[in-house]
Amino acid sequence: MRLLNLFKIATKAIVLNKTRTLLTMLGIIIGVASVIAMLAIGEGSKESIRTTISSMGANMITIRPGADTRGGVRQERSAMESLTLQDFEAIKEQASLLTSISPLVDGKGQVISGSNNWPSTIYGVNPDYLAIKVTDLQSGSMFTDAEVQSASKVALIGQTVVENIFTNGEDPVGQMIRFNNIPFKVIGVLEGKGENTFGQDQDDVVIAPYTTVQKRILAIDHINQVIASAVSEDDAPDAVIQVSEILRTQHKLTANEDDDFHVQSMEELISTFSSTTEMLTILLVAVASISLLIGGIGIMNIMYVSVKERTREIGLRMAVGGKGSDILMQFLIEAIMISITGGVLGVLLGLAATVFIENLLHWPTSVALYSIIISFAVCAVTGIFFGWYPARKASSLDPITALRYE
């Protein structure tokens, strides 16, 4: 009842000073809008990284040679030969948390067919590859374990390779291509996956049995990586530990020796990239928050002026029975209403800006509900915080002193 009256009084004061209120709100509006937009950009890129990585296989675990010397000097991975087929066999036999597992050897080279040629990368794997990478075939079939055993010269190619080599639109399955002058028979075409967030074309690949790539193309005995799928995404961290233990035994590492390999789950990869975007997001939001702070100071300023200007009004309100708490609430409500209204308009502007960024700049954005809730909470708190002091000042006045104020 009483609060409702105070609401009416505050609303009236705001309406009587429309222009001034609007200008005061502007600070809050811009502040909130930029916080919303910045968070949307941050969330958007984080999400797009996540979907890209998930599309590469969310359960995927990668085992690479070389110590995990983050930030330190690293050797070229392919130059390290510490990962062997024995390691692969050991993991395959012992790791209970893995479903599919494949060795991986890779090399760059030229794909040639007829008069067309195209630089690409060949990946030597086993048939589990498709399951691990959650990739399907567009046509043809995967090579068999027998073909791996016999190091057959068969290959599957990605969409980009198809487009650049088979320019006449003929069916690539059954055709012959040469990779670094080694002839391969194309037995399948991978479905298109597009570019990932890092700008890598996931379709620019040639897939062949790892034995073939090892012997005929790279002439090596070791393997470059082992890729595997954990039973589930949740099991991935445990699977990483399991694989590490197997490899430590396999490599006969003593307790105080560091790992000479690195096992990484997708989750870890996601967080590595996320932390970079997160840093950026924090920075953007910090800048946006400063404008919100300035908006808050704007409110404080205007409330301060308002209290001064309306000292006689305050005196009168007290003279006719307004209590200090009524006056305090009146000005506090006024400040909160300014900041909340500014907050609502700011959220709307922020959403509009987000749509603009998405459609015109083609940046991935994602408006998180929490960013709206936070902006709102911040607005309310700003109103209370910056309205409190002037309101407190108003409420502590003496009626007659206030009435006599000039």
Added chain:
Amino acid sequence: MTKEIIKIENLKREFVMGTETVHALRGISFSIQEGEFVTIMGSSGSGKSTLLNILGCLDLPTSGAYEIDGSSIKDLNRNQLATIRNEKIGFIFQSYNLLARTSAIENVELPLLYNSKVGSVERRERALKALEMVGLGDRIHHTPSQLSGGQQQRVAIARSLVNNPVMILADEATGNLDTRTSYEIMSLFQDLNKQGITITFVTHEPDIATFSNRTIVLKDGNIIQDNVNTKVNSAADQLAQLPKQED
């Protein structure tokens, strides 16, 4: 028997301005019974407004005692004083003190906004009635800047009546009114007084004082005269005797 609604004893009010001290009230004592109609007179600067502000719980005395309706204001906190102002006192300021850019009716409603016992419908009704009593029933949506000085004064009077106070404190409530309107207001006050409302009225005009039943005269912060008026004029009668207005 009647009871004392106001009792002051050796009341002093000093204003310290830098090194100088202004003695606005130099220790005055009197009491007002419930149902009295008192005028306070005195030359400009004699301390009338200062006294009235203290009686209206707007200001506190420097020293001395003030009991309102049996309770000493020294024992009351800010909120209790606010409640007394809200529920018991109707105060009319020398300078009206209306809210700018706010309609007459909203100005009159103001005290009731701070009274949680009065709902919005009743608030509007009572404000309307008070404005009609002062003859402004047709000006309720005018803001102070659209009203004449006398009309503004009458809005201020209506505001003091709206909370059905037990006592009205008026600081030159008729100072800006012509004889006819001021007699109308005085007649209104006499009616209210007959209903049992205690009225304390500050004025410069001796003829206004004849409508009250007691006159206190101040000079330089002291009471120099405190007379009971044996022959109280009726404002209504005086009004009837005024020559007819031609408009």
